[in-house]
Amino acid sequence: MLTTRPRGTNDFLPGETEKWQYVENVLRTICKDFGYQEIRTPIFEHTELFQRGVGETTDIVEKEMYTFTDKKNRSLTLRPESTASTVRAYLEHKLYALPQPVKLYYIGPMFRYEKPQAGRFRQFHQFGVEVFGSSDPGLDAEVIGLAMGIYHRLGLRGLEVHMNSVGCPQCRPKHKEMLQEFLKKDFASLCPDCRGRYERNPLRILDCKNEKCQEITAYAPTILNCLCPECREHFDKVKHYMEISGIKYLIDERLVRGLDYYTKTAFEILVNEIGAQSAICGGGRYDGLIDSLGGPPIPGVGFALGMERIFPALESQGISLALESPLDVFVVTLGDEAGKKGFQILMDLRxxxxxxxxxxxxxxxxAQMKTADRMKAKYAVIIGENELDRGIGIIRNMETSAQQEMPLDQAVDWIKRQY
Structure with a gap:
């Protein structure tokens, strides 16, 4: 067992990590273009943060959190998502005193105890953005546009944006009453989880993946029929901004997302080529989350995307990332004294x-030339004892096989001019 990784986790080896670095660079670049700054929060937080922030009726809190007690008997949890952590940091460091809105992004590992399958792991990686301090519906469209911009820059095609409004505390009670009335006759046929949600949060029943529950709720009343004037106006404006930005979308009245903190806009981005886990991004607005965690009533909106789901989508569409060459120069030396000079040139190049x-x-x-070729070096600098005595090296273009002699004290400057 010491040589086997825990189930639901991955090792990313050389050759793979370069792809991750490429994608991460795309993420950081687009965030810079959109005016977002990076935030880094702890891997673990107080358990109550996720219980209150994510929602006690969610699968995450009920079933999936990695929770432990420390030596002072405090309950801590490995973060299952980062929105709650980012809100906590926003409040703790009084970022609400800065000019609003505050626009943040994060990249890092998350942890959920769930059944490992394609695109779903117990340790996985998320990129996400959070915007605090404005209820402008244009920001809802902006974060969706940022997400679509990422996939566009990576070359992915055939994406679908699914959107819905999940209402607010003013209009949800009416929908809750209608939904409970609709489900009453089939209550006994619901799965145990959904029977538990019936009183606490029946909206979450629409998100259940159980086939019987999906069949029962196929014609259930939707929140769109119950929106208050404010939520309806907000959603209409979001759709208008989406149209202005040229982003096509579909209205999905069953889309509620798996977290309790969403209000108004909820969305997902889907790609069909990666099988059952076709949602590669999801998010929405959460205007009540900050005050539920003890802060002032500050609105927020954001999304998270699963990093592990990007790569199968790229592969399924035959997209190769334009990775940098792993090596510019391989220094070939023959003999001890040539090796010492080669080491000096090696370090000077670096x-x-x-x-x-x-x-x-x-x-x-x-053998050394084969290694240089295998490592895809652009140039080889060859130094033998004969070359060392003459104070020269042989520079070989590995692509064209052209060679030239070069004074050793000029070799570094010459190679530098090639880049």
């Missing part, structure tokens, strides 16, 4: 920001 490597196994010329 100090100039040039990716360089050399042989440390004492192999011959042919």
């Amino acid at each position: 100090m100039e920001g040039i990716k360089a490597e050399k042989d440390y196994l004492g192999r011959g010329l042919k």
Whole structure:
């Protein structure tokens, strides 16, 4: 067991990590373009933060959290998501005193104890954005546009934006009453989880993946029929901003998301090529979350996307990321004294920001050149004892096989000019 990773986790090896770095760079670049700044929060938080923030009727809180007690008997939880943590940091550090809205993003690992399957893991990675301090419906469309911009820059096609409004505390009671009345006759046929949600939060029953529950709720009354004037106006404006931005969308009246804190806008982005886990991004507005965690009544909106779901989607569409060459120069040396000079050139190259490597196994010329080729080096600098005596090296273009002699004290500057 010591040589086997825990179930539901992954090792990302060289060759894969470069792809992650590429995507992360795209994420950071687009956030900079949209005016978002990075926030980094702890891997674990006080358990109550997620109980109050995520919602006690959610699957996350009821079934999936990794919770433990520390040496002072305090209950702590590995973060299952980052919105609650970001809100906590916003309040603790009084970011509401800054010019609003405050626009933040995060990238990091999350933890949920659930059945591992394609695109779903117990340790997974999320990128997300959160905007605090404005109820403007234009921000709802902006965060959706940011998410779509990420996928556009990565080259993904065939994406669908599904949107809904889940109302607010003013209009939800009416829908709750209608939904409970509709479900009453089939209450006994609901799954145990949904019977527990019937009184506390029947809206969550619409999100159940149980086939029988989906069949029962197929014609259930939807929240769109119950929206108060404010929520209806807000949703109409969000749709208008989406149309202005040229982003096509579908209205999905069953879309409620899996977290209790959403109000008004909820959305998901789907791609069909990755199977059952077709939702690769989801989010919405949560105007009551900050005050539910002890802060002032400040509105918020955001989304999170699963990093692990990006790569199967790219692969299914045959998209290759334009990764940088892993190596610029391989220094080939033959003999101890040549090895010392080669090491000096190696370090000088690296100090100039040039990716360089050399042989440390004492192999011959042919084996070293094969290694340089396998590592996709653009150039090889070859130094043998004969070249060292003459104070020159041979620079070989690995793509064209062209070679030229170069004074060793000029080799670094010449290579630097090639980049």
